[in-house]
Amino acid sequence: MMQGLDINQLYGTELPYVYSFLYRLGCRNTELEDLAHDVFVTAMRRSSTYDPSRPVRPWLLGIAFRVVADARRRPSAQRERLEVPSEDVAYEGEDADERLAQRDRRALIDEALTSLDADRRAVFVMYELEGIPAAEIAEAMGTPVATTYSRLRVGREEFTAAVRRIQLRRGER
């Protein structure tokens, strides 16, 4: 145990959520791996700030948000971010259609998320996709609850508008 947090337990249970969060904030490839590394290392080094009576995920995602924000402020950040080619996987088998549909839905969400600014995007992802209550998001991000709701409200509007635009372009509406 390290000051109440065990890296193996934290990593074993939370990595998929940290990965998803970073991915949905727009991180990819090497950058994503580097930032996920920083999230867990930062979390362990700041484990004394974690209140064990509170859920760990909002605290960890709050760290992830700050790690991404810091990285994006670095002058070299833009150069390090690489565009990832779209998945080109041949799906086979009885559930191929469903998997193809899943991929399309994920791509639609990823693209729509890019229309949100960083703060709204983080709140939207935590609330809508990770199911974290607004009060816990506010605590994790160090902002008032009212600000969190405001970001969520605008984030919902922008995300919905972006989905509509993409669907229109795809000819789905």
Add this chain to the structure above:
Amino acid sequence: MIDSNVKPLPRDIADLLQSAPRPEMPAGFEAKLLTRIQASLEVPVPTRRGEASSASASPGAETSAALSKMGSWGIPISIAALTVGVGSGILVGRATAPEPVPVIAEATPPPVSPARPETPPPPAADPQEQREPVKSEPPSRKTETKRQADMAGSTRDVSLADERALIEIARTALAKRQTGKALETLQAHAEKFSTGQLVEERESLWVQALVNAGEKAQALKKAEAFRQRFPDSMLLPAVDAALTAP
């Protein structure tokens, strides 16, 4: 309680978000990242019970130990070991992986650090060197071995992707407290991949889902079976945490 100024999402958008799977981690990501984190934190690499941890162990041995601890947790180890490779030795898959393929690890550049300093561009190459023709060599035995391993790996990866898709649906449902959907998906995984590569992860999620469903007795039984089957699992703390959750 949501603020009254926040309009609910349109139904189709809410459905879209509900049904979207989590992004999938590439094969080998977990083990590679864990090794880096442990190195940064100077945490001793976990070893199997009864094995002494050696401070002088080679990087390859450390990676192998970390991979063993990771179990089948989303990793087709025998292939992932290659990508994890820190440039030394031959890494072989864990016992439960289907017919591990020995793969010669190739030297890979070290992972890029986010805090790396700016480096000047490399000096221009000597024109004399540029004129030097590139010698082409016939495919070596090593290359052939790697090609065969890649082919075997690609078949396994398709199956793993199928498995992972189900596991991710279950995990997402669990995170959203859609316990019924989580249990259904785990059952589907069990039927389709009874001896799959993500059994360990499925069983750990199953315990958590049963706890969420209020089936504490079944969860305890499942957890005990998990402990017996995967005594060194890295997911054991998550299973224990689920059982002790209020």
